[in-house]
Amino acid sequence: MAGLQADIGKSRVGYQFDYRIFESEAPLTYANYDEAMHPINGSSGAEFSSRLLFDGVAMAAGEYANTEKLSHKVTFKGNAGNSSYGSSIGYSKATNKNNDLSSSAISGSAFYATSLAKLTHLIAKFSVAKLDVDDFYVDLPLFRDGQSGTPQDFDFTRYSSLNRVDLRGSVEIISRLNKKLTASLIAGLRSIDREYYPAEDADATTTLFGQAKIRFRKGLRHSASIKYRFESISNPFTSAKGLFEARGRDILNPVDGTPNIYYWQREAIRYQNITTAPTQAHILDLTSTWRPNNKVNLNFGFKAKYDKNGDLDSLDVSHFSMQPSLAVNVNLDQKWAVSLGGSYGYNKSRGPVAIALFDG
Amino acid sequence: MYTDAVSDPVDDLYQAVHYGSAYAMTDYETKSQNLYLTTSYIYSPKLKFHSMVGYNKSTAAMDQVVFPDLTTRLYDEVNDVTDLGHQDFTFLHIHDYSNLDYELINFSLGLEYMLSKDVVWTADGEYAELKDNEGYVYGIESGSMFMIRSGIRFVF
Numbered sequence: 001m002a003g004l005q006a007d008i009g010k011s012r013v014g015y016q017f018d019y020r021i022f023e024s025e026a027p028l029t030y031a032n033y034d035e036a037m038h039p040i041n042g043s044s045g046a047e048f049s050s051r052l053l054f055d056g057v058a059m060a061a062g063e064y065a066n067t068e069k070l071s072h073k074v075t076f077k078g079n080a081g082n083s084s085y086g087s088s089i090g091y092s093k094a095t096n097k098n099n100d101l102s103s104s105a106i107s108g109s110a111f112y113a114t115s116l117a118k119l120t121h122l123i124a125k126f127s128v129a130k131l132d133v134d135d136f137y138v139d140l141p142l143f144r145d146g147q148s149g150t151p152q153d154f155d156f157t158r159y160s161s162l163n164r165v166d167l168r169g170s171v172e173i174i175s176r177l178n179k180k181l182t183a184s185l186i187a188g189l190r191s192i193d194r195e196y197y198p199a200e201d202a203d204a205t206t207t208l209f210g211q212a213k214i215r216f217r218k219g220l221r222h223s224a225s226i227k228y229r230f231e232s233i234s235n236p237f238t239s240a241k242g243l244f245e246a247r248g249r250d251i252l253n254p255v256d257g258t259p260n261i262y263y264w265q266r267e268a269i270r271y272q273n274i275t276t277a278p279t280q281a282h283i284l285d286l287t288s289t290w291r292p293n294n295k296v297n298l299n300f301g302f303k304a305k306y307d308k309n310g311d312l313d314s315l316d317v318s319h320f321s322m323q324p325s326l327a328v329n330v331n332l333d334q335k336w337a338v339s340l341g342g343s344y345g346y347n348k349s350r351g352p353v354a355i356a357l358f359d360g
Numbered sequence: 361m362y363t364d365a366v367s368d369p370v371d372d373l374y375q376a377v378h379y380g381s382a383y384a385m386t387d388y389e390t391k392s393q394n395l396y397l398t399t400s401y402i403y404s405p406k407l408k409f410h411s412m413v414g415y416n417k418s419t420a421a422m423d424q425v426v427f428p429d430l431t432t433r434l435y436d437e438v439n440d441v442t443d444l445g446h447q448d449f450t451f452l453h454i455h456d457y458s459n460l461d462y463e464l465i466n467f468s469l470g471l472e473y474m475l476s477k478d479v480v481w482t483a484d485g486e487y488a489e490l491k492d493n494e495g496y497v498y499g500i501e502s503g504s505m506f507m508i509r510s511g512i513r514f515v516f
Contacts, residue, residue, distance in 0.1 A: 247380025247433065261376055269378070316385050337400045345392035353386045353425045357379035357433060359444060 011078035018071045018092075024064035031061035050144045050151075051262075065096040083114035103133040103162065119176040125188075126169045133160035149258035159196035161237070167191040180218055186211040198240040207233045224288040229281075236277035236309065242270035243354050266356075276317065276351065278307035295332070299341075301325040321347040379444065384427045388458065390420040406474040413467055420460035425451050461494035472513075480513040 003016040035056035036048035049055050071092035078085055087110040095102040109127035116122050136158050142151035170188030177183055186209075193204035211229040216222070246269040252261050286302040301324070308318035327341030393416065400410040431445040470484035489504040 244381035244383065245378070247378055249377050252376045252378050269380075315383075335402045339398045340396070342393070342395040345390070345394075347390045349388045350385060351388070352383040354381050354383040355427075355449075356381055357430065357444065357449075359377075359379060359447065 010080070011076065014073075014075040016071075016073045016075075018069070018073075020069050022065075022067045024066065026064055028060045029062040030058045032058045047144075047147055050147050053140065063098065066098050067094055067096055069094040083112065085112045086110065099136075101134045101136060103131065103160075105129055105131045116173070117175075121174045123172045123174070124170070125172075127166075128168075129166045131162050131164050131166065133162045135159045143262075143264065144258065149254075150256035152256075152264065154264070161194055161197040163195035165191075165193045167193075180216055182215045182217075184211075184213045184215075186213075192237075194237075198238050203235045205233065205235045205237055207231055221291050222289070225286070227283075227285040229283040229285075231278075231281040231283075231307075233277065233279050233281070236275055236279060236311075238273045238275040238277070241267070242272045243274035243352065244272045245269050245356055246271060247357075272315075273312060274315070274352070275309065275312070276319075276349075277309065278317075278319070279309045279311050281305065281307035295330060297329050299325075299327045299329075315352050316350060317352070318350045319348065321345070379433050382427050382430050382433075382449070384425050386425050386455070387423045388420070389422075390418065390460075392416065392418040408472045409470070410472075411467075411469045414465065416464045418460065418462055418464075420458060422455040422458040424455045427451070457497075459494045460496065461492075463491045463493070465489050475512075478515050480515060481510070482513055483510045484508070 001016070001018045003014060005012065005014040033052075033054040033056065035045065036052055037043065037045045038048065069092065071090060073088060073090040075088040076086060088108065090107045091105070092107075093102055093104040107127065107129035109125070111123065111125045113121060113123045138156050138158050140154045140156075143154055145151040168188070168190045170186055172184060172186040174182065174184040188209055190207040190209075191204045192206075194202065209229060209231040211227065213225060213227040215225045245266055251269055252265050254261055255265065282305065284302075284304045286300075288300045289297060290300075291297045302322070304320075304322040306318070306320045308316075323343060323345045325341065325343035327339065329337070329339045331337050394414070395416075396412065396414045398410070398412045400408065402408050427449050430449050431447070433444050466486060466488035468484060468486040470482065473481045475481050484507075486507045487504070490502055492500045492502045495501070
């Protein structure tokens, strides 16, 4: 890593370069694939083998990526009267040298801070990043090659959900109400426009959020804060495949001269969007510190979050979590210090458990 | 490897019957309690000691998965066939597979000795014991760990 920085008038310009490589000589992990055969009588080896990628062989199942990463970043900061501003532009690229697949990112950010009044400040932030990840072609053996009927070609191009334009912006107003209270309000948005997922023409995931925070301080003895944040998310990331399979008569039939119906055909009758990502979230954060004397301080915290997704038809996906915590720090004398603390964490998730129905 | 589609026995032609999917909304809860006690002692300007005792107890459990009545799924009233009345879709124990219940207790003791203004020698020992009360896919995985490490820290 190396960098340069220079002050030009009231402005500061910087450049930073980062380069790192990772190589592993850890031995490969192998997985053994059994020889394909009927599970009861051991026959039909060729038929079952023609439906599998591997059988009767040991294959490397895990390998560390040998990576090379480099990045460039140019920063700029300046001041004008009661305002300050800054921006940055960055480029980074990471390559897995084992397969020559790369990901790259171009990013930019800017901020502007100014005083609206004597004790009121405004901070505006904006950033954008474009991520590109190499796609690759997955060449699979033909399904049931050499067996009756037409073999199926399941080759596909693997795109990454990381291909995206990530846009963020927020405006915060901080105001000191009096000697004890400071209030802040934030409004902002985040938009993630994925190029390929869950479908090639899918709308961007857009999060609008608002946050209010009040801080209380009374000398050095007491301080506390309460923060509430609300998020509204449209088009949260969903699985590209449906959770359920349709039911009915004659919705699946043998194709292309094959003798039976096969599992792969069920992909065509799947439906129902599913995700654990929410469309609404409520977040509460409380902190409090009490210092009865110079040797002791007592810290209390409480965090809670509730989110749910209202865009999944009859599925009632939701999460709730809370975490109270308490800590006591005591400086017994100039040599001894003791800390005692504890926390409790509770998480509850509600989601569907789905099964495919079989008659037999 | 056939799908769940089957032939309708009353139809001369092959007719695939697909029963589709069923689902039930189910809750999953995790609880975690943490306690810790740390102490530090400055023996001299060059030598400091520190210790820690930590305790964690965590549990996780899923509610029983209760599916709606599936016995008449795709019931053929004309021929009185292909209902699933002969199948049992009650799952009394699959929710137990997700259960977790373990306790972790760990102790550590260490020192820092200032070799010079800019160089600090550190030495630590840590003992941890995990007690698995529930087991998971690979069974009960209780165990313990003892570690000693030493290093040099440069301050600049």
